[in-house]
Amino acid sequence: MLTLVATPIGRLDEITLRGIEALKNADVIICESTKETSKLLKHLEIKAKNYEVLDEHSTPDDLKVLAELCATSNVCLVSDCGTPAFCDPGNNLIALCRKQNVTVASALGASSLMGLLSLSSERLRRFQFIGFLAAENVAREKEWQTVKKIKDPFVLMDTPYRLKKLMEECRTHLVDRKILLALNLSQENETILEGSPKNVLANLKFDKAEFMILVYSA
Incomplete structure (x- = not known):
């Protein structure tokens, strides 16, 4: 078993x-x-x-x-x-x-995805889990062209050292969307930031952290 x-x-x-x-x-x-x-x-x-x-x-x-x-x-x-x-x-x-x-x-038990969704300030009737985008730049940009057109809420994640990179991409591709960024869930330095990608990035104090991003509906 x-x-x-x-x-x-x-x-x-x-x-x-x-x-x-x-x-x-x-x-x-x-x-x-x-x-x-x-x-x-x-x-x-x-x-x-x-x-x-x-x-x-x-x-x-x-x-x-x-x-x-x-x-x-x-x-x-x-x-x-x-x-x-x-x-x-x-x-x-x-x-x-x-x-x-x-x-x-x-x-059952701890789940970073469920932790992220539970912190949402909006009721979520459905969402898409996108997860990790391609690491290679050309393939990654191609994926962004598809992802940014998704109207429903969706979830992104990446390795800790790509935190700033993914947030900068959100600022570029999701200008008019609201996001929820959850950092180091369940740890002493847990941090939750919500707002436009531009404002969240401006308030981001970490260069590297465990994280997930919820992008709210368009």
Whole structure:
């Protein structure tokens, strides 16, 4: 069996009782980073587990081995923070497990996306999740030409070091839109900024941070 366990985004005590129980009972924990997962287990006073790593470098053969583990053991999948298998390689493992009739369950908990949406000052009837734009400049600009035409609310995210770059692009492409920028959710320096991209950028004090952007409807 494979259980997806949402782990804390910032404060280590923000994990559900079900998530803690799943980690305690796991034979194997599949993680992005053994360092981050070991730190969490130590905080929760859970004995060390057998770890397997699943990240962007994992091969199809690696996934096959992990799926076989899930078929014969009680396995938890975690990411470094938040809900696993969301914008990371976990979905490939889930697909393989389902193909092999391995039970996949979810221990719900912290989600940066739900945290962002809950901070909205407007009622959201629907939204689009865009996520990461292409890293390469030409492809990225091409994507922007499509994204900026979306009328419904939509969500953007990127790596911490692209914070300023993405905000500058929002200022260029979303001149007349209102945005909500959530930085370092659930951490001591959590910061929420709302307004035009120009004003939000002017008040931005971080050069690098974990972040997500909600672009309100046109």
